[in-house]
Amino acid sequence: xxxxxxxxxxLENTRGEAQVNVSDYSSYLLRFTHNKIHQxxxxxxxxxxxKVVKEKKIGEASTNVVEEEALKKMISTAQTIADISPPNPxxxxxxxxxxxxxxxxxxDPPSPLEAGEIVRSAIAEAEKKGVLLSGAFSATKGDIxxxxxLGINSYGTTSNYALRLVAIKDDGSGYSACLTIDxxxxxxxxxxxxxxxxxxxxxxxxxxxxxxxxxxxxxxxxDEIMMxxxxxxxxxxxxxxxxxFLEGKIGEKLFDERIxxxxxxxxxxxxxxxDWEGVAKQRVVLVEKGVAKGVxxxxxxAHKEGLQSTGHxxxxxxxxxxxxxxxxxxxxxxxxNTLDKGILVTRLHYTNIVHxxxxxxxxxxxxxxxxxxxxxxKYPLRNLRFxxxxxxxxxxxxxxxxxxxxxxxxLVPAVRLSNFNFTGISKE
Amino acid sequence: xxxxxxxxxxxxxxxxxSFADARIVRRKSEEVIVKNGKPERIESNEExxxxxxxxxxxxxxxxxxxxxxxxxxxxxxxMAIQMAxxxxxxxxxxxxxxxxxxGKGSFTFPYKEDPFDIPLPDKVDYLLECDRxxxxxxxxxxxxxxxxxxxxxxxxxxxxxxxxxxxxTVCGGGISATAVEGEESQQRSYPAFGGNYAQMGWEFxxxxxxxxxxxxxAKEAEALLNASLxxxxxxxxxxxxxxxxxxxHESCGHPSEADRVFGYETSYAxxxxxTRDKLGNFQxxxxxxxxxxxxxxxxxxxxxxxxxxxxxxxxxxxxxEGIFQNYLTSREVAYKLGIKSGGCARAEGxxxxxxxxxxxxxxQPGDFSLDELIQETKKGLMIEEYSSWSIDDKRLNFQFxxxxxxxxxxxxxxxxxKNPTYTxxxxxxxxxxxxxxxxxxxxxxxxxxxxxxxxxxxxxxGHQVPYARFQKVRIGVMKR
Numbered sequence: 001x002x003x004x005x006x007x008x009x010x011l012e013n014t015r016g017e018a019q020v021n022v023s024d025y026s027s028y029l030l031r032f033t034h035n036k037i038h039q040x041x042x043x044x045x046x047x048x049x050x051k052v053v054k055e056k057k058i059g060e061a062s063t064n065v066v067e068e069e070a071l072k073k074m075i076s077t078a079q080t081i082a083d084i085s086p087p088n089p090x091x092x093x094x095x096x097x098x099x100x101x102x103x104x105x106x107x108d109p110p111s112p113l114e115a116g117e118i119v120r121s122a123i124a125e126a127e128k129k130g131v132l133l134s135g136a137f138s139a140t141k142g143d144i145x146x147x148x149x150l151g152i153n154s155y156g157t158t159s160n161y162a163l164r165l166v167a168i169k170d171d172g173s174g175y176s177a178c179l180t181i182d183x184x185x186x187x188x189x190x191x192x193x194x195x196x197x198x199x200x201x202x203x204x205x206x207x208x209x210x211x212x213x214x215x216x217x218x219x220x221x222x223d224e225i226m227m228x229x230x231x232x233x234x235x236x237x238x239x240x241x242x243x244x245f246l247e248g249k250i251g252e253k254l255f256d257e258r259i260x261x262x263x264x265x266x267x268x269x270x271x272x273x274x275d276w277e278g279v280a281k282q283r284v285v286l287v288e289k290g291v292a293k294g295v296x297x298x299x300x301x302a303h304k305e306g307l308q309s310t311g312h313x314x315x316x317x318x319x320x321x322x323x324x325x326x327x328x329x330x331x332x333x334x335x336x337n338t339l340d341k342g343i344l345v346t347r348l349h350y351t352n353i354v355h356x357x358x359x360x361x362x363x364x365x366x367x368x369x370x371x372x373x374x375x376x377x378k379y380p381l382r383n384l385r386f387x388x389x390x391x392x393x394x395x396x397x398x399x400x401x402x403x404x405x406x407x408x409x410x411l412v413p414a415v416r417l418s419n420f421n422f423t424g425i426s427k428e
Numbered sequence: 429x430x431x432x433x434x435x436x437x438x439x440x441x442x443x444x445x446s447f448a449d450a451r452i453v454r455r456k457s458e459e460v461i462v463k464n465g466k467p468e469r470i471e472s473n474e475e476x477x478x479x480x481x482x483x484x485x486x487x488x489x490x491x492x493x494x495x496x497x498x499x500x501x502x503x504x505x506x507m508a509i510q511m512a513x514x515x516x517x518x519x520x521x522x523x524x525x526x527x528x529x530x531g532k533g534s535f536t537f538p539y540k541e542d543p544f545d546i547p548l549p550d551k552v553d554y555l556l557e558c559d560r561x562x563x564x565x566x567x568x569x570x571x572x573x574x575x576x577x578x579x580x581x582x583x584x585x586x587x588x589x590x591x592x593x594x595x596x597t598v599c600g601g602g603i604s605a606t607a608v609e610g611e612e613s614q615q616r617s618y619p620a621f622g623g624n625y626a627q628m629g630w631e632f633x634x635x636x637x638x639x640x641x642x643x644x645x646a647k648e649a650e651a652l653l654n655a656s657l658x659x660x661x662x663x664x665x666x667x668x669x670x671x672x673x674x675x676x677h678e679s680c681g682h683p684s685e686a687d688r689v690f691g692y693e694t695s696y697a698x699x700x701x702x703t704r705d706k707l708g709n710f711q712x713x714x715x716x717x718x719x720x721x722x723x724x725x726x727x728x729x730x731x732x733x734x735x736x737x738x739x740x741x742x743x744x745x746x747x748x749e750g751i752f753q754n755y756l757t758s759r760e761v762a763y764k765l766g767i768k769s770g771g772c773a774r775a776e777g778x779x780x781x782x783x784x785x786x787x788x789x790x791x792q793p794g795d796f797s798l799d800e801l802i803q804e805t806k807k808g809l810m811i812e813e814y815s816s817w818s819i820d821d822k823r824l825n826f827q828f829x830x831x832x833x834x835x836x837x838x839x840x841x842x843x844x845x846k847n848p849t850y851t852x853x854x855x856x857x858x859x860x861x862x863x864x865x866x867x868x869x870x871x872x873x874x875x876x877x878x879x880x881x882x883x884x885x886x887x888x889x890g891h892q893v894p895y896a897r898f899q900k901v902r903i904g905v906m907k908r
Contacts, residue, residue: 033694036519036520036521039488040490040520041489041511042510043493043779044492044495058469060470060471061471061473062472062473063475064474064494065476084547086466086556088468111510111514112514113517116517117518123518134694136696165695166694241570242570242608349821350819353816355613357611362818364820364821366821385825423851424827425825427824428824
């Protein structure tokens, strides 16, 4: 059965108000290190979920077994759970249909042999320069279908491809990555050159004393920071529960006036038109010229405030999955030129929140950290630990690069920040 | 089902594989979440499928499918070969597996009360009562409780003749309360951040006795709002329970994974400072430090009879009297090291390739009582439950935080502090250990979601820990 056929079967066999999610996806990944592939894995799977609502009592069940008997058992389990659950008085209704703003696009994946060629091309660049390359090429294509008993009927096919590289030369390392819905956009040789150049420049790193430094963060690092803004700020659940740094501050100028942040699926890093509930993703302005403007909603959090969902259900909570930080006017070179004594950061590693409401986070730099003096990159640095309040980092003196890059969570430029707090060095 | 495994393996061998092994995994789980007095999610999940691993011209390929028909598993066998061919063409690591005894047998791990027999309304009511007890103040903005039950049935066969069945049951849960006032928010959890889990039945949830601690943690969360900030200085640090479990997990467990030595995690989670030249001679910690990886520990989440390559569960000394002794290994890496596998190859579900994973990484107890440890501390900080964690890509520079800290002065606990953080460099930190508590203080932590690999896999691992004291630790590194 195809995803839509399964979804229709489940909905037709479910009594009362219900939502059905079906995804049918196949993916594979080639992973390599020291210029050789060490992992070649592939998987096919279905995810089938039904949510049953009976007088504000909700039950959910899921399976990956595509057989009528298993599907009926799943429906029966969800109905039983709904029967015996206490009601959730805050639940109003499943969402109603909205027209999808655009059609999703996808590209069929390369064969494993073609994917091997992509990896081979990247490794060839490393071999030419006497550098060791590690990384992964990943390919995913899926059919996604959401139906509900109120008329939601959202269906789309999506694809995403990524080549991520870490080049190693002695004690230096460099990172590069490309994420796309069309694998033909990946230029493995060019991407390898970027990582290799960074690795060669990183050999024989020095130390700087921890402390406050002005920084330029490449888009790889900025993208990871956006994830923290999304989870701990710009979603209605965090705001309604009092956990968001935005509590009582919507409408206030919290950020540098150069910051405009929107969630815009149509123009996002991997465009897809609807959310977990099948609701069309709307464009939501989160920050406009430094002023906090709003948050994203799913149907549950929206109905609590008498609003409609903005199409940002990530199943258990709303999340702005398509953030775009508007670019500025500076080239990367110009941003670096503004640093009198500063640090250029390629990528962040193992970041984690330390204080959610004050948005203090920690983590380390990785795969290309450089000391900059009087606007010029002087020498590579050992990785540094930072412990930084993100709100204060983005509140003033922010400069933005003029080129947007696709990340895991967002579309972002390079960013220049002041007084970034480095609290330790990575060394034995 | 054994027939399906054989079909997949036969198909791979017919396509030219020199070796194949396959797993069929059936997994069911039930999750009950209650939040702020209302059911947040009550859900039942079932998943089944087959994963097959092949070696073709010394290249490794793996494929997985949810289609458990003869045609589905045949296609999976074919696809695993295709993946190996893709790797072969692009240039691959030569894979040779260590010679091991061929595993056979059927094992059902014991429990007293089947968690799937406990009626769902009883579970909901249990959490609603926790919720009521945590509702001590309007400042408690988020009250949450979770109960999880898992049963996993795993069949394993290989072209070498392995034939293994294992059935595990996992149960556990936890509660948390978050207090909010102005720009301050503080969370307390019990029995640990995210809960605690064991290879047991409903009897484990009963033993947690969540009701007994619900009011206490909520009051602590509220009190933390106005507590002093953790001081910023160097002092003795006493850690126990999940805080010490996390410390071992991140700074001993992960760096001991031998695939990191060979660069298999370089581009993602990183490598390890425990390079091969350190094996058998590196002073990882003080002479009091003895750490084992024990897959034979009953009830712990990392307990099994055979790993996902069919290698028998073992108890391995990672650190003995402070010296680094052994890695966690799989058959592939064991061959490279010229040793037998340590039986640490584990995969999440049916759809993932087995990777080197922790089992139960445990710090052996010492001879102090907890009272003695505190009494003999002039100026210190004690943390029992973690809240935040970060460590570098060599597993050297770490920074961890706890939910609540207790200041110690002249051998007495003097009061709580909020946002207790500490930082250090792994070998320096473990070499500063000067006291460990005795067997009576052991805490068994179950981590249901240890992350590793691409695609990411979540693994069940355990840590059995006493309390330990470390000297001259830098604490208080948070800046607003």
